[in-house]
Structures are given as structure tokens and as C-alpha cells.
Amino acid sequence: MDECLASTLDTAVLxxxxxxxxxxxxSDEPSRASLAKTEITRLADAWRALLKLHAPNEHGRCSECSGWLRPRRHPCTVWSTAYQHLIAADGSPAAGAGRHAAAAGRPAVEMLGAS
Structure with missing residues (x-):
């Protein structure tokens, strides 16, 4: 992707x-209620589209995050981030969770249990 286009997209989204x-x-309460009616649906649709891109393939890998030499297991960081912000109690990432926590000798947190 062209650097200028990438920068424009980044800026627009942020x-x-x-x-x-x-x-x-x-905003006042009526304005927030009106905002919720439109924006919650748009944000939920955006999350669904993003998560669909990162759905596991037939090998249980994230096709979007995996490269030829580096296959990434599902759930990838996109699914873990979705869980942290949409499901976790306080909506913030767990301190010391994930693959880097294990390297530092801390237990990794299982985000999406086996079904």
C-alpha cells in the first residue's frame, strides 16, 4: 500500500x-442515545468483518496473520484483542498475558478456551 494512502487511512480512522x-x-443524554443507535451497529459490523478475516483456516491457523514461514495459531492477536475489549470484565488487556508473558516466566492467560 502506498505510504501516503496508508497515512491518510490511519489518520482518518484515528x-x-x-x-x-x-x-x-x-454530549447530552439524547445525543449519546442517538449516537449509540448508529455507531454501535457500525462498530459491531467492523469487528465482525475484521474477525472474519482472521477466522481460523482448515489447519487452525489465522490465514491473515500467517506468513509462508510463520504460521500463526488461532486465536491470533486480533481475536485476543477482541476478547480483551469486548468480553473481559474491565475491557483492558490483562497485565502480563500472552506469549511474551511466558518468555518472561509469567503464566500466559488463555483468552478463548477450547470448544
């Missing part, structure tokens, strides 16, 4: 998120 944050924090 500005939109900042705009939504401002609306939520500074």
Missing part, C-alpha cells in the same frame, strides 16, 4: 475514533 470519544464525553 480522527473518527477521537471524534466518537468527544461525542460520548461531551
Amino acid at each position: 480522527e473518527r475514533l477521537e471524534y466518537l470519544d468527544r461525542l460520548v464525553s461531551k
Whole structure:
């Protein structure tokens, strides 16, 4: 992807998120309710599309995150991030969780249990 286009996309997405944050924090109750009616659906649709791209393939790998030399097991970081922000109690990432925690001698947290 062209650097200029990538920068434009990054800026546009981050500005939109900042705009939504401002609306939520500074708007009155009716405005927030109206915002929720439209934006929650849009954000849920965006998450669904992103997670569909990162769905496991027939080998249990994330096709989007895997490279030819580096296959990535499911759940990938996209699914773990979705879990942390959509399911976890406080919505924040668990401190010391994941593959880097294991390297540091801390237990890794299982995000999506085996079904």
C-alpha cells in the first residue's frame, strides 16, 4: 500500500475514533442515545468483518496473520484483542498475558478456551 494512502487511512480512522470519544464525553443524554443507535451497529459490523478475516483456516491457523514461514495459531492477536475489549470484565488487556508473558516466566492467560 502506498505510504501516503496508508497515512491518510490511519489518520482518518484515528480522527473518527477521537471524534466518537468527544461525542460520548461531551454530549447530552439524547445525543449519546442517538449516537449509540448508529455507531454501535457500525462498530459491531467492523469487528465482525475484521474477525472474519482472521477466522481460523482448515489447519487452525489465522490465514491473515500467517506468513509462508510463520504460521500463526488461532486465536491470533486480533481475536485476543477482541476478547480483551469486548468480553473481559474491565475491557483492558490483562497485565502480563500472552506469549511474551511466558518468555518472561509469567503464566500466559488463555483468552478463548477450547470448544
